[in-house]
Amino acid sequence: MAVDSAGTFNRLQRTCKLLVLLCLLHISVTVVFYIRSLDNPFAFAQNQQSRNGSAPPDRHLEGFTRAAQQPEEEQQQQEKQLKDEPQEKLEKCPDTSPLLVGPLRVDFSVTVSLDQVKRENPGLGPGGRSWPRGCRALQKVAIIIPFRRREEHLTFWLYYLHPILQRQQLDYGVYVINQDGDEIFNRAKLLNIGYVEALKEYDYNCFVFSDVDLIPMDDHNTYRCFSQPRHLSVSMDKFGFRLPYNQYFGGVSSMSKEQYLKINGFPNNYWGWGGEDDDIYNRLASKGMQISRPSGETGKCRMIRHNRDKQNEPNPQRFNRIAHTRETMDKDGINSLSYRLLKKEKLDLYTMITVDVGRP
Ligand code: BGC
Numbered sequence: 626m627a628v629d630s631a632g633t634f635n636r637l638q639r640t641c642k643l644l645v646l647l648c649l650l651h652i653s654v655t656v657v658f659y660i661r662s663l664d665n666p667f668a669f670a671q672n673q674q675s676r677n678g679s680a681p682p683d684r685h686l687e688g689f690t691r692a693a694q695q696p697e698e699e700q701q702q703q704e705k706q707l708k709d710e711p712q713e714k715l716e717k718c719p720d721t722s723p724l725l726v727g728p729l730r731v732d733f734s735v736t737v738s739l740d741q742v743k744r745e746n747p748g749l750g751p752g753g754r755s756w757p758r759g760c761r762a763l764q765k766v767a768i769i770i771p772f773r774r775r776e777e778h779l780t781f782w783l784y785y786l787h788p789i790l791q792r793q794q795l796d797y798g799v800y801v802i803n804q805d806g807d808e809i810f811n812r813a814k815l816l817n818i819g820y821v822e823a824l825k826e827y828d829y830n831c832f833v834f835s836d837v838d839l840i841p842m843d844d845h846n847t848y849r850c851f852s853q854p855r856h857l858s859v860s861m862d863k864f865g866f867r868l869p870y871n872q873y874f875g876g877v878s879s880m881s882k883e884q885y886l887k888i889n890g891f892p893n894n895y896w897g898w899g900g901e902d903d904d905i906y907n908r909l910a911s912k913g914m915q916i917s918r919p920s921g922e923t924g925k926c927r928m929i930r931h932n933r934d935k936q937n938e939p940n941p942q943r944f945n946r947i948a949h950t951r952e953t954m955d956k957d958g959i960n961s962l963s964y965r966l967l968k969k970e971k972l973d974l975y976t977m978i979t980v981d982v983g984r985p
Pocket residue numbers: 869875876898899900901902903943
């Protein structure tokens with residue numbers, strides 16, 4: 626009897642130990658999965674790139690990581706298939722991309738090179754084109770950057786923006802509109818030229834106009850178009866992360882083809898710094914459009930500090946011009962644009978379009 630109960634006791638003890646072990650195992654697995662599910666919303670997400678150029682550990686970027694590790698031939702084959710496969714056959718991409726990671730660390734003290742950007746973005750097509758894999762992009766976005774001798778800034782822009790734009794599941798191309806020569810700079814005219822030249826390349830229906838030195842700090846700030854013209858760079862570090870004034874429309878903005886055409890594009894006669902963005906705002910307001918904006922938090926961005934460019938001094942005529950937008954906008958815009966195309970280069974990370982914009 627005593628031997629029997631001792632045996633039963635031992636068996637019970639072993640069963641209990643096994644149960645406790647199983648429970649511990651279950652709890653550990655649950656804890657691991659729970660922590661992994663938390664790391665995105667709360668972590669201060671790094672950008673896709675890591676300093677040593679290796680692929681990111683972030684699980685949301687698995688698609689990109691895999692592409693980077695694929696043998697080149699296989700990857701080219703896949704790229705070809707994707708190009709051949711009409712996007713129309715695919716399901717639409719969701720409104721909010723599941724690849725977004727949230728706030729990003731933007732740091733201009735790191736050293737970046739074009740080679741590194743190339744290595745880290747293996748999915749890009751010639752001229753800096755990309756499109757989502759596995760779903761059909763909601764819009765075709767041309768990104769237009771007015772430019773002259775800012776190679777270092779452009780490298781940062783490409784380094785930060787290409788991964789972001791891919792995570793945003795955009796069908797996009799990057800067009801750098803390079804003003805030739807040493808005449809006074811004309812930002813708005815370069816933007817008009819970008820619109821015309823991009824449309825020669827692809828059937829874009831959305832245009833993002835971005836300064837070369839502005840980097841978004843959250844990838845939820847999607848570089849696409851909305852039912853109203855969009856101002857994207859709403860809280861810049863330069864202005865203490867707030868709008869300098871309510872009508873401010875400078876830095877980065879987006880417009881659909883219809884919105885852009887409704888205002889006859891942008892003015893061509895703002896030479897030098899300032900005023901052209903206010904003129905664009907006036908054009909939009911005069912056509913009854915409103916400005917859409919992301920929240921101040923999502924719209925945070927950093928500007929690369931620099932000295933004022935030569936031949937881009939503040940334009941003393943800007944105040945007078947802004948006061949007369951309504952009278953001038955129908956005559957001065959996309960319908961009166963003239964320029965000379967000097968060179969078009971499809972580079973690995975962007976399309977460079979060099980133009981002669983003339984002089985005042
Ligand atoms: C200029 C704009 C400029 C803004 C912020 C205004 O006075 O007219 O062109 O974007 O200041 O710097």
